Amino acid sequence: MRLFDTLENWRRFRAGCVGSVGLAPTLGGLHEGHASLIRRARAENHVAVVSIFLNPTQFNDQQDLANYPATTEADLAKAEQLGVDAVLMPSREAIYPDGFRFRVEEDDFSRELCGAHRPGHFTGVLTVVMKLLNLVRPQRAYFGEKDYQQLSLIRDMASAFFMDVAIVPCPTIRAADGLALSSRNALLDAKGRRLAPKLHEMLRADSSDGAVAEALAGMGFEVEYVATREGRRFAAAAINCGGKAVRLIDNVPFDGTERAPGGP
Ligand code: PAF
Numbered sequence: 001m002r003l004f005d006t007l008e009n010w011r012r013f014r015a016g017c018v019g020s021v022g023l024a025p026t027l028g029g030l031h032e033g034h035a036s037l038i039r040r041a042r043a044e045n046h047v048a049v050v051s052i053f054l055n056p057t058q059f060n061d062q063q064d065l066a067n068y069p070a071t072t073e074a075d076l077a078k079a080e081q082l083g084v085d086a087v088l089m090p091s092r093e094a095i096y097p098d099g100f101r102f103r104v105e106e107d108d109f110s111r112e113l114c115g116a117h118r119p120g121h122f123t124g125v126l127t128v129v130m131k132l133l134n135l136v137r138p139q140r141a142y143f144g145e146k147d148y149q150q151l152s153l154i155r156d157m158a159s160a161f162f163m164d165v166a167i168v169p170c171p172t173i174r175a176a177d178g179l180a181l182s183s184r185n186a187l188l189d190a191k192g193r194r195l196a197p198k199l200h201e202m203l204r205a206d207s208s209d210g211a212v213a214e215a216l217a218g219m220g221f222e223v224e225y226v227a228t229r230e231g232r233r234f235a236a237a238a239i240n241c242g243g244k245a246v247r248l249i250d251n252v253p254f255d256g257t258e259r260a261p262g263g264p
Contacts, residue, residue, distance in 0.1 A: 001080045003087045007094050007135065013086060014137065019046025023138035025129060028052045029069040029183030030078045033173040037142040038082045040170060044140060050079050051088040051132050057100050058124030067244070069186050088136065095131055103127045106153055113149050113234050114249065117224045125150055126157050133158075133165055141165055146172040146180045148232060148251045172250075174200070180250045189241040195220055196239060196248060203233050203252045228254055 004010040014021075022045030024037040034050075042048040052075055059065035072089075079087050103123050109115070110122035133141060143151045155167045173181045178200040179193075188196055198219055202212045203226075212235070213226040221237035222245060228234070233254035238245040 005089050017047045020139040021047045023049045023136045023141045025051045030075045031181050033181040042083045047085050049086045050084050055128040060118045142168045187246045192239040192241040
């Protein structure tokens with residue numbers, strides 16, 4: 001496995017790649033959810049690439065950025081074990097030579113759900129994904145359905161800008177108790193970890209979005225939203241772990257009649 005921390009070396013490697021390239025973009029903190037994207041990138045392409053870049057522009061809360069688990073050595077070992085050919089791990093300066101002067105902004109769905117609570121988040125995500133796709137030029141790029149709103153916005157961006165890449169959705173990977181795998185789960189204390197799977201359980205409950213939000217709040221979650229869109233139910237809620245709020249998101253296909261967010 002080759003590790004690239006400068007764009008110059010990366011570009012030289014990319015120019016020599018033969019056949020299809022598959023990219024699994026990550027913020028680091030690799031877990032089994034990432035592993036499922038990487039396995040597909042490995043299986044479906046001649047060259048499997050993982051990017052590890054803790055993108056500062058998608059963190060509206062600087063504390064959240066500071067708390068993000070930094071596990072580079074373990075990440076590289078995992079990538080190698082999964083048969084990755086190349087890891088791109090650029091510096092912030094390399095990715096933002098313009099100082100974030102140029103941005104990709106979406107004017108509709110990015111303002112809803114997580115976007116309504118994390119101003120600028122999806123602008124940061126779309127901008128960095130555009131940059132990574134331009135640098136790596138993969139035939140396929142793999143994104144998890146756990147971040148379904150992100151996946152949907154990236155798919156629409158690729159289509160809107162006529163980008164020559166297939167955006168491949170990958171199913172959410174869950175712990176045995178239903179909790180969606182996320183790098184943030186590492187921040188949960190024992191009590192928080194016991195409560196966390198209730199988010200998934202309640203999302204699947206046959207009750208209104210409003211009733212689910214109320215039930216979650218009653219259990220001790222700080223609920224951001226529970227909302228149904230396009231046949232899926234989405235939620236974001238935080239658990240207080242020793243004074244620190246650990247924010248979790250999840251979504252499930254939802255067959256019930258679509259209801260207004262927070263409605264009866
Ligand atoms: O889902 C993530 O890990 C990040 O938002 C992504 C797609 C790597 C962009 O920084």
